[in-house]
Amino acid sequence: MPHSVSLITTLAAGFGLALVLGFIAVRLRLPALVGYLLAGVAIGPATPGFVADGAIAAQLAEIGVMLLMFGVGLHFSVADLLAVRRVALPGAIAQMLVATAMGAGVATLWGWPLGGALIFGLSLSVASTVVLLKALESRGLLDSADGRIAIGWLVVEDLAMVLVLVLLPALAPLLGGDEASPASDRGLLATLAITLGQVAAFVAFMLIVGRRLFPWVLWQVTKTGSRELFTLCVVAAAVSIAYGSSALFGISFALGAFFAGMVLRESEFSQRAAEQTLPLQDAFAVLFFVSVGMLFDPAVLIEQPLQVLATVAIIMLGKSLAAAGLVLVLRYPVRTALAASASLAQIGEFSFILAGLGLSLGLLPREGQSLIVAGALISIALNPLAFRIADIAHAWLQERPRLANRLEPAEDPLAALPMSTEAKYLSNQVVLVGWGRVGKRIADALSAEGVPFVVAEQNRDAVERLRALGHAAVWGDATEPEVLVQAHIKDARALAIATPDTVHVRKMVDAARALNPQIHVVVRSHNAEEAELLRRDGAGTVLVGEHELALGMTRHVLSVVDARAGAKAHAL
Numbered sequence: 001m002p003h004s005v006s007l008i009t010t011l012a013a014g015f016g017l018a019l020v021l022g023f024i025a026v027r028l029r030l031p032a033l034v035g036y037l038l039a040g041v042a043i044g045p046a047t048p049g050f051v052a053d054g055a056i057a058a059q060l061a062e063i064g065v066m067l068l069m070f071g072v073g074l075h076f077s078v079a080d081l082l083a084v085r086r087v088a089l090p091g092a093i094a095q096m097l098v099a100t101a102m103g104a105g106v107a108t109l110w111g112w113p114l115g116g117a118l119i120f121g122l123s124l125s126v127a128s129t130v131v132l133l134k135a136l137e138s139r140g141l142l143d144s145a146d147g148r149i150a151i152g153w154l155v156v157e158d159l160a161m162v163l164v165l166v167l168l169p170a171l172a173p174l175l176g177g178d179e180a181s182p183a184s185d186r187g188l189l190a191t192l193a194i195t196l197g198q199v200a201a202f203v204a205f206m207l208i209v210g211r212r213l214f215p216w217v218l219w220q221v222t223k224t225g226s227r228e229l230f231t232l233c234v235v236a237a238a239v240s241i242a243y244g245s246s247a248l249f250g251i252s253f254a255l256g257a258f259f260a261g262m263v264l265r266e267s268e269f270s271q272r273a274a275e276q277t278l279p280l281q282d283a284f285a286v287l288f289f290v291s292v293g294m295l296f297d298p299a300v301l302i303e304q305p306l307q308v309l310a311t312v313a314i315i316m317l318g319k320s321l322a323a324a325g326l327v328l329v330l331r332y333p334v335r336t337a338l339a340a341s342a343s344l345a346q347i348g349e350f351s352f353i354l355a356g357l358g359l360s361l362g363l364l365p366r367e368g369q370s371l372i373v374a375g376a377l378i379s380i381a382l383n384p385l386a387f388r389i390a391d392i393a394h395a396w397l398q399e400r401p402r403l404a405n406r407l408e409p410a411e412d413p414l415a416a417l418p419m420s421t422e423a424k425y426l427s428n429q430v431v432l433v434g435w436g437r438v439g440k441r442i443a444d445a446l447s448a449e450g451v452p453f454v455v456a457e458q459n460r461d462a463v464e465r466l467r468a469l470g471h472a473a474v475w476g477d478a479t480e481p482e483v484l485v486q487a488h489i490k491d492a493r494a495l496a497i498a499t500p501d502t503v504h505v506r507k508m509v510d511a512a513r514a515l516n517p518q519i520h521v522v523v524r525s526h527n528a529e530e531a532e533l534l535r536r537d538g539a540g541t542v543l544v545g546e547h548e549l550a551l552g553m554t555r556h557v558l559s560v561v562d563a564r565a566g567a568k569a570h571a572l
Contacts, residue, residue, distance in 0.1 A: 026038020064284025073261020115175030128348020
């Protein structure tokens, strides 16, 4: 038997203790990830007893981040990313600037030098993609409009952090740190140009070569009929592309895996790939939280309580309020602003990477890294509470329509149908909620039959494109009665809810029937269990994707059988 079993002991201790403490946390009605974090603290170097190998745990956690980001890419296409660019791009950049200013300002008051203060502020400005995805998934918001905006927001943050990590060594001497590395001797402008060129080259490679090569390789593997080879091919592609993006293009592992998933999404194997890699994603994501817990030193809570409190306040209050305000300024609904603020009320993996780099360059004091880790652990543990507070705040505003109306975008031309809208769209029409893949197919079918319809969509860009094409469309959240009123739901013959956001279906149906009790409602669902719950709630006609696919295939097979039987009888 070999004596060096660090990997096995780290896995055994990490998984075993995470299971026990995660179970206890759930029984206490706390998020399971709180137990995972505490498991990391228990096996970390700051607590007595067994100490797991931190380096191995960090690498295993990195694999989890890769697989998780790959899974996100499978559900998030290039079109989705471009669709939220108007809010994600300016919002993420402005929010990072505000959070960095707050963190740097507080650190300056503590007497830190400029370089350390900037690193500290930047570390507090970027949220954890892993934590966000887990939160959205647990609440059923991963495929919702609010979820896509939050994910797009974090993708912009991640891209910005890639630039920061590459430029920091070149800027270190100017900020009072150690001498620049040989790679940074090219100068700031040259380094920036090379970095942007590498990112552009990687994206172009994935869109031009990857989207053709990757699906072709998967098809060749699929033809072998081996389930194991297919899973191995998907995992190998995710990890290899993530590593290659870092080694060849200077892109982070997480972003490389994300773009790999986006490329695979364009193929017919995306659903199968997502299903078969899900167990690995979940298992390694647990190790990510355990590795975060291992970095935490509980002594910082006693030695620097005020600094810890200020750090957590910037993350969970300052950054969240800034994000909510920016979303409202960009004329998005209050619910989207609250969802964004809760999503960003934490920090994670990029914060640790940046803190480590700042420490190695002599910019960030060691106490700064301890405060960043403490802020990360506390904010991650309290992030579910932030979502609950956002829900409570939204409900509170709903009961105060005057205040809510003041916060909502005022007199937005996309929130109401134009005066020039043809009369056929205002009576006996179909109200279609959602303009995704399903919604577009429904619209095509309705157009082919000459049935008028009005689209209600939360994506402003999509509404603008629809109107440019001559379709009747209103922008807004269909759970709000005002949006359905603008879609003339009172005189509609049917409501088709094509959005995957089944969490809010009940509110949409209630609002529609309050305005039009006789309206017929059709809802999509992801699985039979969810469909049954919706039917019990009186949601109307609920269609399940797999069931409708089976019916379509059955009808086709029966038509073929009947045709052959008729041909045989005719021959006789």
